[in-house]
Amino acid sequence: MLKSFRHTAALMSLALAMSPGAVAGTERCATDDTGQEVCLEQPASRIAALSPGATELVWAAGAGDQVIAVVSYSDYPEQAKQVTSVGSHTRMDLERLMALKPDLVIGWVTGNPPEQITALKDLGLPVFSIEPRSFEGVSSTIERLSILAGTEDEGFAEADRFRKGMAALEKQYQGAEPVSVFYQVWDEPLMTVNDEHLIGKVITLCGGVNVFGDLDRLVPRISAEAVIGANPEAILAGGMGEENRHWLTRWEAFQSIDATAKENLYFVPPSLIQRPTPRILKGSQLFCEKLDDARAKR
């Protein structure tokens, strides 16, 4: 009995020592996406998530119960809607935030105003700023959040599930015939993504070729003419809401576009693909299915 106990203990300490970011003693540290290292003595029990994406990722890390503040539009998962909001992610109510006494603040690198983040740091709060730019980034973010929140079991498991899911998809579509794709982010102004964007990477993973992939800007604003000129074989769009396929009707008028002629106009619910969270696995699956549909129509 004693021997197996010692055995287990040894294995456990080995596992702890191997998990990324763990340091000697009970201090738990992780490096955020701005390169800053954040260390906590106790697992964070009062977490403030300052963007809808951060909220999802904290829940994915298994730390949903520890979240005490979110911002507006934090609508996933359902439980997040019950949490106190501290305003818009572009202009937060710092007083309300301070009154909730958070012990860890999860910020969004490009989403929160730098002045307010600096103010929070000046007030002594640990601020962990994230912004996943790749699929591995999503997994790594979930893992790092779970370290800080003390929910490594759930977090690492979820990260793994996501990793494996994306890997499987990648393998599945490795040799797929390329399909030229236009992905519409927004209607007015007309916006799309380039290959660097996470959605662009989804396109590539599914065997698509983003017709605007080599533009410089992450989220370029283009004209309808450019789309007609690029003549994509498939057009995928989000919408104003989760059900709104309205944006696609604009393209039905242009019969010269292959996608229109072949009726390859597809709607993908934006929340599944526009947030860098585990839901992007589901979104990618949907995306790849649509492209398969386009291939089948050739």
Next chain:
Amino acid sequence: MSRPLTMPLVLLALASLAAMMLSVGVGSVSVALGDVVAVILGEGSNLQQTLVLELRLPRTLSAFATGGLLAVAGALMQVLLRNPLADPYVLGLSGGAAVGALFAMLAGLGGLMISGSAFAGALLATLMVFGLAHGTGSWTPSRLLLTGVVVAAGWGAVITLMLAISPAQRLPGMLYWLMGDVSYARTPWPALAFLVLVCLLVVPLGRSLNVLARGPMQAAALGVAVRPLEWTIYILASLLTATAVTMAGSIGFVGLVVPHMLRLVLGNDQRLILPACALAGGTLLVLADTLARVVIAPEQLPVGVITALLGVPTFLYLLYRSR
């Protein structure tokens, strides 16, 4: 003068104090007046201390400084241009500051650089308008006004361009700056010091300003050195406005409506009007900012929205009454 100058100023000072106490006591989390006093005396809970001393007090003081700076600048502009419709931005100054600030934001620079860039933009706008208006010989208020209005429109176009080409994630920050927002301001002391300095400076200049307001020829005939005085007013008003805009973006209506309201009540002696503008403008903006923080909490409104919503009907009412 038989009219006592000090009484209105004392009243306004009391009003300012009351507004500041209100602002420091009100917010998403209420802190009772007694607790506010306790915090100032060094006691109170940690949360209360944080709220009052680190969040609310700097913001209240910044709002006061900004409002005071803008109101005094507006009053000076109205004397310079001899036009009660002038405000601190009429000569394109806020446009230049905005271009400077937005440019810094586009380039990805941080807090201090944005302020510095805004200030530089404001000064550039000032020099440009002055130089252009001066270029063809002696300038008159109407030439200055016309030049300023046109240059301001030019800045507006540049701002629109910058908004159009900026990456999507920078837009909210740029828009908030343009709408005017006191939550940016970190340290109010330099601005407050400047405001006090200008109010002191105004005392010896005040009567000359009164005479200048009657017309430049008349003023010259009564011994006022008109051109140097006009230069001085222009530079002072520009510095005041540049400081305010750098701190809190372009907040409208304070600089137009406050001097006008005070003139209706207190007459036209600049020695009284200018310090009164500092106090009244500060009070007004502190109250507006309190509203902006609280009215749809936790959503935060930019204070420029409140001043516009309050300022437009007030101004129309004043205009109607003065007919």
Next chain:
Amino acid sequence: MNPLQARQLVIDIPGRGDGEALNFAVEPGQIWGVLGPNGAGKTTLLHTLAGLRAPRHGSVCLGEHPLADLKRRTISQQLGMVFQERQDGFPATVLETALIGRHPWLSPWQMESGADERLARGALEQLDVGHLSDRLVNTLSGGERQRVAIATVLTQAPDTWLLDEPTNHLDLHHQVSVLQLLTEQARSGRSVFMCLHDLNLAARWCDHLLLLYPNGEACWGPAERMLVPAALERLYDQELLTVDVDGAPLFVPVRY
């Protein structure tokens, strides 16, 4: 007192060639009238003498000091100007308007005192507008406004008065009382230099005259020498009938 002097003064009228050089001094006790048709440059001359416009050639002096060398404050203690046109920017009361006449005498840090106010009120009384002290100037009639302007210069109490058509808008009674006031100023050792478009007022009240011709010519001197019908007819391009009233000439335009 430093008399106002024009030395080889050529006034600058844009678009017109050089006029005759003016050389005269306005000595204490003198009342000068400037006569000429519209456009001859009377207002320009007055503004040049006040130091508000630069001359084309020559200089204006107060005593031995050219105006250009003096500070505006010093000038305004010796020269007072009543303008023809009013520029009213911001509303002010009649009393406030008269009080700014004290500006040249107060240092920047001084506030107006009771004594200053008494001076202003006294001046307003003398011009028969004392009862309007608390009215806003822009609510006054033309004549009342004119009298307030004169009261302002009276408060300023300069040694030399420059006036541009001071009798404009004034009714007969007030015309006489204003000219009477100016005569008393001259009698107490000050000097008066005014533009008048009414030839007869000038003839009756001025002891020196300056005739400004539209082509730039000018002549000046004691009134008796200047009141030559031929010269006046040429000045106004109008035939005149001369009548003698009370020992002084009266000029009446001929009616055809």
